[in-house]
Amino acid sequence: MPTVEVTDLKDGDFLLDVRENDEWQAGHAAGALHIPLSEFVARYGELTDAAPQDGRVHVICRSGGRSAQVTMYLVQQGVDAVNVDGGMQVWAAAGRPVVDGKGEPGHVL
Structure with missing residues (x-):
């Protein structure tokens, strides 16, 4: 399985979050x-429309x-x-910014 560490992600890397709505809003x-x-399967077209043609999907x-x-x-x-190894738990623990559904500081459920 291709995996990347949170610390290896750069600003601007394309990130796809597959958590449920309540987790996303938090x-x-x-x-x-x-x-x-x-x-995901029903909405796959949204990914193909948004993802960079020559870039990686994290x-x-x-x-x-x-x-x-x-x-x-x-x-x-x-x-x-x-x-992304460890997911949003590691993302937050690494000090990466987390925002809620209103763009305010959020937390990981």
């Missing part, structure tokens, strides 16, 4: 695209399990995708 990485795992969830499923699916579709 706190997420600013600029991430949100498509919950439960809706997939994140709370701890890495759901994002691993989506990463494997994307790789099977020929997408350059990697799972």
